[in-house]
Amino acid sequence: MSNWPDWFLEALRHRFYQLELANEQQASCSSEDKNLFTQMNQFKTNQNEDAQHLLSEWEEAIGYQLSQDKQSIYMEGVKDGIRLILPVIHSTNIR
Structure with missing residues (x-):
C-alpha cells in the first residue's frame, strides 16, 4: 500500500475509525437488545392467540x-x- 497517496490512506484510516466506533456502539446495545427480546417473548407468551x-x-x-x-x-x-x-x-x- 506504500504506492497509495497519503490522502487516500488517511481517508481509509478515518473511515475505519468511524466504523470501529459504530461497531462498539452497536455491541454495547447488543445486551440491551437481548434483554428486550427476552421481555418481548415473555410478554407474547402471556397473550391470547x-x-x-x-x-x-x-x-x-x-x-x-x-x-x-x-x-x-x-x-x-x-x-x-x-x-x-x-x-x-x-x-x-x-x-
Whole structure:
C-alpha cells in the first residue's frame, strides 16, 4: 500500500475509525437488545392467540424494515469504497 497517496490512506484510516466506533456502539446495545427480546417473548407468551398473532406480524414487519435498513447501509459502504478507490484508479491510469 506504500504506492497509495497519503490522502487516500488517511481517508481509509478515518473511515475505519468511524466504523470501529459504530461497531462498539452497536455491541454495547447488543445486551440491551437481548434483554428486550427476552421481555418481548415473555410478554407474547402471556397473550391470547389473537394478540400473539398480531405481535408475530409486527415482529415480521420490523424484521423486514431492519433488513431493508441493513441493505441500505451495505450499499452506502459499497458506494464509499467506490468513491475512495476511483480517484486512485484514475490517477494510476494517468501516470
